Amino acid sequence: MARPTQAVINLQHLKDNYQLAKQHSQQAYAVIKADAYGHGALATAQALSEADGFAVACMDEALQLRHQGIKKPILVLEGAFDKDEWLSAVEHDIEMVLHHQSQFDILISDPCFAQLQLWFKIDTGMNRLGFRLDEANTLLDMCRNAGLRIKVLMSHFACSDDLEKAKTETQFQALDTILQQQKLFWPELILSSNNSAAIIAWPKVRDHISRPGIMLYGSSPLIDSSSSHCVLKPVMTLKSKIMASHIVNAGESIGYGDSWIAEHTTRIGIVAIGYGDGYPRSAPSGTPVWCNGKRLHTVGRVSMDMLCIDLNDNDDIDVGDDVELWGEHINANEIASLCNTISYELFCQLTQRVKRIYSA
């Protein structure tokens, strides 16, 4: 049998999570950048045949989906980096974010760019991408005079994962104010602001096209992700099998650096997954895994291709048994917080060595 390290992707859960996101906006563009957060962009796009559109980070990601036969609207969140990319957006009918003067300068250099559907990005407080609030109206006038088509006014929230911070509402108000000022000139203009956290946690903030990412994959974006109002279904189950087992005596150590030393005679299972697969090396001894209906725990350092778990008092478990690293039983957010990161990063850093298996 081949090395049993796999990410099983539950496509029905993906669809259910999309429907949940969709309940909160007129439209929802499914964010499938970074290979759909490690879940496989093509399979995700094909499964989400109900989606109003897709969003990716860059042109390469958009073109790949077009070449693979995805016909739905695709939005490129960073816009283009040079004129060739803008031209290829025209050619392949890709919606583009316009966030910087340097992009505007290219767009007015050729009349063909008047065909593009542009999302005009305003910086309402994230201070990353977008036109400043006090220059937005002037720039929008310039776009109109240049014959460019602005379809959406968009912004991105800095703290929507934190229910204690009022900033999300402030940011939305600022965006909406620009919409009110521009409505006269662009009657069709609509808003897009909501990421997963805003969709889930900010019922008062309602845009026209939301941009759900992490929630599609069933992971809560909220700081307090245990919140019960989150009924997302986990999509990825990362699993492998025990490939060897043995007993160590009290005083013997496990793995690199002797970081874990047995206090008493301990039976150890070796699991075929490591940081070469994207399982975080920062996972400390004691990180939970799921095996035969029980929570067991890692011991010693995660190595490139393997990690070790404590099998004491589990005589029923041995070589060949399945081990879930996260998914149906172990919440990816729990592993992420033990590793000082977020589930987004865990999903994205899964390597190609992990086989993606799709279940309907």
Ligand SMILES: *Cc1c(COP(=O)(O)O)cnc(C)c1O
């Ligand atoms: C990645 C991204 C999203 C999706 O964010 P989630 O937190 O995963 O829902 C939405 N909008 C923009 C601009 C993004 O870059």
